[in-house]
Amino acid sequence: MKTVLLVLLLSLPFVVPAHERAAEPAAAGSTLASYQQARAVLARAIEVAGGEAAIRRLRNVSLGYTGHRNMINQSRRAFPPWDREPASGSVVVDLEGERMFADNYTSYPGIGRFGGAWALKGDRGVHWEPDRNHHGSEIMMNFSGKDADGPWAFIPRWIPPLMLVDAWDGGTNLRSLGRAVRNGKPMHALVWTQRDGATITMLFDTASGAFSGYESIHDDGVYGDVINCIEYSGWRAIDGVYFPTRRTDWFNDEIARDLELRYRVDAALADSQFELPSGYAQPKETETGERLREIGDGVYLDTHMGGIMIVEFDDFLAVVECPGNYSMSHSTIAAVREAFPGKPVRYVVPSHTHGDHGGGARAYFHAGATLVTTPGHVEFYRRLARVSRTISPDPYDATKTSPSIETFRDKWVISDGSQTMVLYDIGPNAHSEELTMVHLPRQGIVWQADVYFSPGTGGGVNPAMPIGIDFAKKLKSLGIDDFQALLEAHNTRIVTMEEFRRALALAGFRGY
C-alpha cells in the first residue's frame, strides 16, 4: 500500500465545469491534416511564449511552488467542504548537464507533511522520501533506461515553455482535436503523447494563441472516471521567455490545488542539488515468501498490500481495509480464496473513507461481503457502489446486487467463541471524524490507520505526532493498557509496545 499513498501524493488532480466542456468535433479531414493543424497551433504558441530560439537558449530552469490543496477524499469529513492543507515543492532541470531534481509535499489533516523527491542524471536516478515518516530510510525506487522517462516527464508538465518545444520535437505523436471551450474561453485542443506514454490534451487560447494548460483522464477507485485539468495563468517574461506565476489543478468540477509559481533561469547550480542525501540505503531484496504472513493465531497480513489484515474465524474470514481500487482489493480477495478455500470473506472493515483505505470496497460488494463501518460513512460507501467507471470498468453492478453495509457506533464485537475481533470508533480525531480501529484481545494485536506512523524501513522510531498521543490516551480509555503488536494500514512493520512508548516519549508524553 506504499504505492497507494504514493499515488495520492503524486496525483495532482484538476478540471473544468462540465457545462463548459463541450468540444466541437475535430475539423481535420485526415490524420495528416490533423497533425499539420496541430503543428500550426504549436508553432504559434511557441512564438507567443518567446520564440523557439529564446526557449532553446535556456541552460537551466528552477521552479519553487507553494500553495494549498483542497483535500478531496483526504479530509476529516467524507464529503465537501474539504479541508485545505499546504502544498509545496520544487523542480530543477539542468538542460546542459541532463540532470533533474523534483520534490513535492502535501500535508494531510492531523498527520502533517508527506512527500517524495527524485534526482536523475541522464537515464539513471533515485526516488526517496525526505521526511522519512512513511517509507523510512530505504530508497523507494531506482531508475535506469526507460524507467527514467516517468520522472523526466515531470519537467514539461511543470515548465510550460519546455512542454511546447518537447511537443514540437516529439515526432508524429501530435494531433489536433479541433476547437473546444474551457472556462468560457474558446480553445484549440491538441493531443500529445509524452515520452512516458501519457497522453494529454494541450489547450491553446484561440484569440492569443497562448498555451493555457492541459488535461488528462484517469480512473479513481472512489470517483470512477476523472478529468484532471491543469490551468496556467499570470504569464511573465524571464529573459524573453514567458512563464506562468499561477497553476490551478482541477479534479472534475473542483479545484484540487492552487499554487504560486516562482521560476528562475540560468542560475548557478550545485552538484549537490542533484544528489541523494546521505543516510539512505538501497532497498533490501523483496521477500519472496508467502503472500499472507501469519502474525498471530489466525491473523495474517497481505504482504503485497501494506497492512491489510485478515482474521480467520471457524467458518468465515474478516478483512480489515480495502485500499485503492477494485483491482487492488480483488487481488487480496483472490489471495485469500486460494489460502482459505471454501471460507467466505464475510466482513470487510475499512478504517475510514480515504481512497487509500476504502477505495477498493466495490470488490468486496461484488464478492458478497458485508462492509462494516460507522454511521457517518454509510452514504460514502453507497455512492462508491454506484459510481460509473468506463476507463477501468469492473464487474460490480449495484443495480443487480445492492451493497451490504452494516453499521456500528463506538464498539462492535465479531466473535465465534474461538476468535474475537473488536472494532472501536476512535473518532472524531484530527484526521477523520470517524475512524475504525481493530483490537484482537487474545493475540494482543492493535491495528490502526493514520493515527500513528512508523517508518516502513530502517527500524527507526519518529516522535509521535499529537494525533498519536491522542491515540495512546484513547487506547487507555478503552482499557487497552498493553499490546504485543501494533500494526498500521500503510506498511507491514510490527511495532512493539516499547517502540510505541519510545515514540511517545520523544514527543514528551509518558502516560502510556
Ligand SMILES: [Zn+2]
Ligand atoms: Zn486517512
Ligand SMILES: [Zn+2]
Ligand atoms: Zn492513509
